[in-house]
Amino acid sequence: MNYNWNWGIFFQPNPMGTGTYLDMLLSGLALTLKTAALAWIIALITGSVVGVMRTLPSKAANWFGFAYVEFFRNMPLLVQLFLWFFVLPEILPKAAGLWLKQLPNAPFWTAAIGVGFFMSARVAVQLQAGISSLPRGQKMAATALGLTTVQGYRYVLLPMAFRIILPPLTSEFLNTIKNTAVAITIGLLELTGQARSMQEFSFQVFEAFTAATILYLLVNAVVVTAMRFLERWVAIPGYITGK
Amino acid sequence: MLSNFDFDVIRRALPYLFYEGMTFTLTLTALAALGGLIFGTALALMRLSGYKLLGRIAGLYVDFMRSLPLVLVIFWFYFLVPYIGQWVTGASRPISVGAFASSLITFIMFEAAYFSEIMRAGIQSISRGQPAAASALGLTYAQSMRYVVLPQAFRNMLPVLITQTIVLFQDTSLVYVLSITDFLGAASKVAQRDGRLVEMYLFAAVVYFTISCIASFGVRRLQARIAIIR
Numbered sequence: 231m232n233y234n235w236n237w238g239i240f241f242q243p244n245p246m247g248t249g250t251y252l253d254m255l256l257s258g259l260a261l262t263l264k265t266a267a268l269a270w271i272i273a274l275i276t277g278s279v280v281g282v283m284r285t286l287p288s289k290a291a292n293w294f295g296f297a298y299v300e301f302f303r304n305m306p307l308l309v310q311l312f313l314w315f316f317v318l319p320e321i322l323p324k325a326a327g328l329w330l331k332q333l334p335n336a337p338f339w340t341a342a343i344g345v346g347f348f349m350s351a352r353v354a355v356q357l358q359a360g361i362s363s364l365p366r367g368q369k370m371a372a373t374a375l376g377l378t379t380v381q382g383y384r385y386v387l388l389p390m391a392f393r394i395i396l397p398p399l400t401s402e403f404l405n406t407i408k409n410t411a412v413a414i415t416i417g418l419l420e421l422t423g424q425a426r427s428m429q430e431f432s433f434q435v436f437e438a439f440t441a442a443t444i445l446y447l448l449v450n451a452v453v454v455t456a457m458r459f460l461e462r463w464v465a466i467p468g469y470i471t472g473k
Numbered sequence: 474m475l476s477n478f479d480f481d482v483i484r485r486a487l488p489y490l491f492y493e494g495m496t497f498t499l500t501l502t503a504l505a506a507l508g509g510l511i512f513g514t515a516l517a518l519m520r521l522s523g524y525k526l527l528g529r530i531a532g533l534y535v536d537f538m539r540s541l542p543l544v545l546v547i548f549w550f551y552f553l554v555p556y557i558g559q560w561v562t563g564a565s566r567p568i569s570v571g572a573f574a575s576s577l578i579t580f581i582m583f584e585a586a587y588f589s590e591i592m593r594a595g596i597q598s599i600s601r602g603q604p605a606a607a608s609a610l611g612l613t614y615a616q617s618m619r620y621v622v623l624p625q626a627f628r629n630m631l632p633v634l635i636t637q638t639i640v641l642f643q644d645t646s647l648v649y650v651l652s653i654t655d656f657l658g659a660a661s662k663v664a665q666r667d668g669r670l671v672e673m674y675l676f677a678a679v680v681y682f683t684i685s686c687i688a689s690f691g692v693r694r695l696q697a698r699i700a701i702i703r
Contacts, residue, residue, distance in 0.1 A: 233556065300686060300689075301682075303685075303689075304643075304681070304682045304685035304686045304689065305643070305678050305681050305682050305685070306643035306644065306646040306647075306657070306681055307643075308646045308647055308649060308657065309646060309657060309674065309677055309678045309681055310678075312661075312670075312674045312677075312678075313674060313675070313678055316670040316671070316674055317670065317671050317674050317675060320670070320671045321671065404540070408540075408541070408542035408543070409542070410542075411542030411543070411544040411545060412542075412544060412647065414544055414650060415649060415650060422542060422544050422545045422548070425545070425548075426548060429548075429552075435552045436552070436553070439545065439548060439549050439552070442545055443541060443545065443549075446540060446541055446542065446545065447537075447540055447541075450540040
């Protein structure tokens, strides 16, 4: 291979004047984590609401949940980001559209919202599966105790369902982190984006991508370990993951 | 607002969108699914082979691929494949690989990790008696896999495999980052040329949505049929 390796490149100053190339990648990592965190909050909240709706006795709520999930699952994430970023400001009323376009950090907010809603459909499916995996008796016992539907979900069904779906939720969280990389297409300089611009400035392709790869693997390892602890901490005695 | 929505710009772009763009997208999806399935099955067999080292290698590969964002993997292969080509062919400089070949290799390598997990689950769902009966009949390991285990595993996992292929179909839109003219790339090129982002992106969204919806509806039908047979 006639490729000029230069691992020292990370400690050379980057052309943006923001420190070294390593600083550039680390700022990308920070942005990846920030975007993923906000997206995950959105995904968890809306996903939970929609997931619950899919298990409610009401036909209308079921139907809405179904349509919501199909809507966000059957379009590529990239297309969804383009819809949020390019199309939404145009089809809103003029003033609102203008405000959206002039928003500072528009790629960040768009990425967080776009990835968040994309992932919310997946969270909803997981939660629905979790709730319907509970024995029917749980819901009936809640009703028999005089709990309202809201109370039944709040005190009986959801605490169980969330614990059960913790492992799949971990992988959905990891997917959220990975999916923020798609936002490179709307100009978000997250980790992959910074690695790409480092490659364009310095021509050290493989060093840049190797560093990004290692950082992604590290994040992955940290999240998986943290979630293991969480799983053990909230485990219910008597269940497979319990003590 | 949508008052000046221009349907004509879509109509004029239709031949380009479908002959150039959709052909690329569908060919890439089909070949990558096929390649990913073959390579993924090989990985699954390695993991279940009982040889520690082979299983370790396959496991590492799968975990590695699954912890990276697809966009990063696309970039990796885009820059790496010319060098690998040079190394394989012994050429004096990195060989130039077309956009199609580069993205096909990327998607096969990436999807193989996901297909291998599906096939592994499929193979493990076959009852132990099946390979035992196969070896009692005198079939070799290869024959028992080829004629007994894999056909059943494949059949049981068909709905999941198709679902993964739908995901793959949507993911191929990410070749956009290499400025390749797939369906979304074609839509985006027209959008930028004519200054009609709203029309083109909405149309692209509708097309992706329709195709994926029909396919997942098909999967649900298939699942219902298979569930009755079992």
